[in-house]
């Protein structure tokens with residue numbers, strides 16, 4: 214297995230109209246979950262991925278598993294909960310590109326994950342483990358499950374990639390800061406945005422943020438700047454890899470997950486760090502061109518065309 218992930222994915226309802234959700238009557242249904250977004254991105258590049266979770270024994274759970282199998286993701290480690298449902302999420306598009314999300318995930322099947330749901334041999338078989346700061350926010354037992362997974366990965370040499378993915382709606386600031394700091398220090402590679410760095414360390418200085426993650430114990434930090442690109446930091450290297458120009462952002466949600474997916478494909482292929490971050494920037498940019506979290510995740514040929522077109526435009530400028 215090249216990559217495994219652990220987390221919650223919900224049925225996502227997107228209204229066909231703009232304005233307050235109270236007035237919306239028609240929705241399209243897809244799925245949303247940072248960890249499956251990452252797995253889908255890596256899988257579309259031809260690598261073997263798996264997802265560990267729980268879904269309800271309900272129609273949305275069934276649909277989700279069918280969708281992920283269609284993306285070639287191994288779902289053998291997904292349990293079906295008899296009692297608790299698959300979580301739901303709604304998006305609301307307001308004026309001036311303001312977007313709100315509403316969760317119906319309290320007491321969801323995934324929030325009932327417990328450490329004994331983790332098959333240690335499955336973690337051992339993977340090269341990379343991707344985790345986000347969303348999962349430990351779901352419940353105390355999810356936090357314990359993440360901790361156990363991290364412990365197994367560290368013992369077995371599976372590299373841990375952690376995106377703090379701060380979700381303020383899910384927990385208190387104090388708890389979020391304490392647990393995100395703890396998990397960042399246990400990861401090999403951390404992928405924060407500047408806002409998350411500021412939340413954890415009280416500074417918006419990119420260099421200070423990158424170095425603070427290394428001081429916590431990570432081997433590498435890649436600080437994402439959105440369209441401007443990303444800075445990578447290791448003990449010996451630090452550089453900015455500029456992002457790609459995008460004419461019009463259609464939907465920025467999922468760009469961070471796409472970035473993680475692109476970076477992981479680069480690591481699997483042993484690209485140089487600069488090339489891996491450049492690819493990650495390409496993934497992130499491409500996802501914003503299309504509505505939805507995963508609809509814009511590229512296949513290899515599409516990414517190559519996107520990057521070579523962007524380089525050509527740079528040369529002509």
Ligand SMILES: O=C(O)C(=O)C[C@H](O)[C@H](O)CO
Nearest residue numbers: 245246247347466467470506
């Ligand atoms: O907010 C969450 O919990 C999600 O995982 C849903 C979103 O689609 C995801 O975060 C996008 O990164």
